[in-house]
Each structure stands twice: as C-alpha cells, then as structure tokens.
Amino acid sequence: MDDTLDGILDRLRRDGGRVTASRRAVIDAMLSSPSHHMTAPDVVDAVRAGHPDFHESTVYRTLERLAELGVIARIQIAPGPAVFHLSVAQHHHLVCDRCGSVAEAPAGLLDAVAARLRREHGFVLDPGATPLHGLCAACSGSG
Amino acid sequence: MDDTLDGILDRLRRDGGRVTASRRAVIDAMLSSPSHHMTAPDVVDAVRAGHPDFHESTVYRTLERLAELGVIARIQIAPGPAVFHLSVAQHHHLVCDRCGSVAEAPAGLLDAVAARLRREHGFVLDPGATPLHGLCAACSGSG
DNA sequence: ACCTTAATGCGACCTATTGGCAACAGGGAA
DNA sequence: TTCCCTGTTGCCAATAGGTCGCATTAAGGT
Numbered sequence: 001m002d003d004t005l006d007g008i009l010d011r012l013r014r015d016g017g018r019v020t021a022s023r024r025a026v027i028d029a030m031l032s033s034p035s036h037h038m039t040a041p042d043v044v045d046a047v048r049a050g051h052p053d054f055h056e057s058t059v060y061r062t063l064e065r066l067a068e069l070g071v072i073a074r075i076q077i078a079p080g081p082a083v084f085h086l087s088v089a090q091h092h093h094l095v096c097d098r099c100g101s102v103a104e105a106p107a108g109l110l111d112a113v114a115a116r117l118r119r120e121h122g123f124v125l126d127p128g129a130t131p132l133h134g135l136c137a138a139c140s141g142s143g
Numbered sequence: 144m145d146d147t148l149d150g151i152l153d154r155l156r157r158d159g160g161r162v163t164a165s166r167r168a169v170i171d172a173m174l175s176s177p178s179h180h181m182t183a184p185d186v187v188d189a190v191r192a193g194h195p196d197f198h199e200s201t202v203y204r205t206l207e208r209l210a211e212l213g214v215i216a217r218i219q220i221a222p223g224p225a226v227f228h229l230s231v232a233q234h235h236h237l238v239c240d241r242c243g244s245v246a247e248a249p250a251g252l253l254d255a256v257a258a259r260l261r262r263e264h265g266f267v268l269d270p271g272a273t274p275l276h277g278l279c280a281a282c283s284g285s286g
Numbered sequence: 287a288c289c290t291t292a293a294t295g296c297g298a299c300c301t302a303t304t305g306g307c308a309a310c311a312g313g314g315a316a
Numbered sequence: 317t318t319c320c321c322t323g324t325t326g327c328c329a330a331t332a333g334g335t336c337g338c339a340t341t342a343a344g345g346t
Contacts, residue, residue: 017323018313019312020311020324023324039302057303057325076219078219081302094266109260110256112255113255121237121248123278123280125276131273132260132268134266134267134273140265160293161344165293165294182333197295198295200295203334222303223303225333225334287346291343293341293343294339297338298337299336301332301334302332304329304332305329306328306329307326309326310323310324313322313323314319314320316317316319
C-alpha cells in the first residue's frame with residue numbers, strides 16, 4: 001500500500017480513473033491533515049481553501065471514488081457527517097457516546113475477533129471501518 | 144433489565160420523566176417489531192399507523208430520551224437513518240459494506256476486547272452500540 | 287384542584303448528501 | 317500532435333434525516 005500522492009494517483013489510473021486537479025486537491029487535503037481524519041465537509045473546506053472554484057459535489061464524488069479504491073475508509077461515527085481517513089493508518093477509534101470524543105487504539109485489537117468471525121460466520125471484518133462505541137474514561141467515571 | 148412496556152415506563156418515571164400516550168406508542172412499536180430493529184423513520188411510521196396525529200419530532204425526542212435511559216441503543220450502520228434496537232436483546236451486528244446486509248452474531252464476542260479496553264484505556268465498551276463492519280460471506284467470496 | 291415543569295405540536299430550518307444533465311478534459315490511439 | 321472516447325466536473329435542484337425555538341398542553345406530586 002503506497003500512500004504518497006503519486007502512489008495513490010497511480011492506483012487511480014490503473015483502475016481506469018483519470019488524474020485531475022480536483023482529485024489531487026482532495027488527496028492532498030487528506031494527506032496533509034495532521035490527524036488524517038476529516039469529515040466530508042472538512043475536506044470540502046480544505047480543498048476550497050486552495051481552489052475556491054471546486055464544487056462540493058466533486059469532492060463528494062472523489063471521496064466516494066477513493067473509498068471504492070480502498071485508499072480511504074469512510075466511517076460513520078455519529079449521526080451527522082461521515083469521517084474519512086487514510087486506510088494505511090490502521091488503528092481503532094474509541095468513540096464516546098456521551099461526550100463525543102474520539103480516541104485511538106492501536107491496530108490489532110480486533111485480530112482474535114476477526115479470526116473468529118471469519119471462521120464461524122464467513123464474515124471478513126474490516127477493523128479500520130469499525131468504530132468502537134462506549135464511554136471514555138472521564139464519562140464512565142463520572143456517570 | 145425489565146423490558147416490558149410497564150417496566151420501561153417505570154424506569155422512565157423514576158428518572159423524572161412522564162408517561163404519555165406518545166411514549167407508550169413509541170415503546171410499543173419497538174417491542175412489537177419482530178426484529179426489534181427499526182430506523183427512526185420506521186418508528187415514526189409505526190407510531191403514526193395507530194396515532195396519525197403524533198408529530199415526527201415527538202418521536203425523535205422520545206427515541207432520544209429512551210436512548211439516554213439505556214432502554215434502547217442507537218447505532219449508526221451507514222450513512223442514512225440511525226437504527227434503534229432494544230438494549231436487552233444484546234447481540235452484534237455484522238454489517239456488509241458492499242451489499243448492505245446486516246447479520247447478527249451472538250453476544251459475548253467482544254468480551255475480551257472490552258476487558259482489555261477498560262484495563263488499558265479506561266474505555267467502557269458498549270457492544271450493543273458497536274456494529275462490526277466488513278464483507279459478508281457472499282461478498283468476500285465473490286469480491 | 288393546583289402548580290410546577292416536562293412534553294408536545296408546529297413549522298421553519300439545517301446540514302449532509304445525491305442526481306440529472308450538459309459541458310469539459312484526460313490520455314490512449316492514430 | 318491531433319482526435320476521440322469516456323470519465324469528470326459544474327451547476328443546482330432535490331432529498332433525507334434530523335434539530336430547534338416557542339407557545340401550548342398535560343402529568344403527577346402536593
């Protein structure tokens with residue numbers, strides 16, 4: 001998995017896609033976000049900062065395309081905007097359903113569960129797409 | 144955990160809430176759904192079947208209140224409507240991100256993970272609120 | 287019966303996202 | 317290099333799902 005701008009564009013091209021300015025911009029935005037986590041509206045804003053004329057729906061379509069390619073993963077954490085993150089940065093999301101905070105946990109946490117699901121249900125777990133819900137330390141202590 | 148209509152209404156009352164016709168109707172709808180899984184719009188429809196004059200926003204507020212009480216859990220499976228289900232019926236949801244199917248797996252699957260998260264991160268996992276994403280048997284085989 | 291406060295109706299609003307369609311532009315073929 | 321095919325984009329209207337404020341109503345303890 002190559003997660004440089006060019007590596008991603010190559011994959012896109014090999015899949016029959018075209019490399020355009022707006023796609024560069026979207027991928028750039030994702031790569032340069034410190035957390036590598038952005039909601040779709042975040043990406044729209046980031047892209048427009050550099051190119052005010054790029055259209056919203058283009059960004060959505062590009063995100064959809066990249067998710068299809070497996071470059072980014074879309075996760076739905078709460079009602080509201082979906083969050084996108086680069087697939088290479090595998091880790092888990094610990095979502096607090098009380099205060100809304102999102103912490104990260106190292107990858108591998110769900111390995112045993114994944115193995116069992118595949119064996120017993122034929123289900124192939126995608127840990128990066130599976131946010132874990134519950135209460136963070138602060139909320140569980142006080143509540 | 145008492146999951147009869149009256150048990151739930153009792154809990155609501157003890158929490159300072161009031162028992163009203165629309166709340167009865169919402170809880171009734173949830174209890175009588177064969178799968179015990181309904182999207183918010185589903186609940187709105189079900190409630191309105193019996194009481195056409197109940198307002199949409201009332202249903203949403205009631206669902207929110209019940210979730211707060213812990214009677215039902217709200218899970219976000221995909222972009223689109225949130226799904227609600229009775230908390231007592233603990234089990235896991237295996238969501239296929241390709242075809243959208245939702246299978247169920249028995250409770251307990253995440254016990255070890257839950258223990259570890261609590262120990263190492265102070266995070267209290269809510270398994271019922273954590274849908275597991277990936278590819279179902281059919282899609283992983285063909286894809 | 288009374289009073290406090292929760293719950294409701296209503297309707298406007300909002301945000302996230304999708305769809306159709308004509309115009310445009312990558313990038314392999316000629 | 318030019319041409320052409322087809323993937324992409326811009327535009328903008330349309331949804332869907334859900335939230336908010338506010339005046340009114342009603343639950344339920346006293």
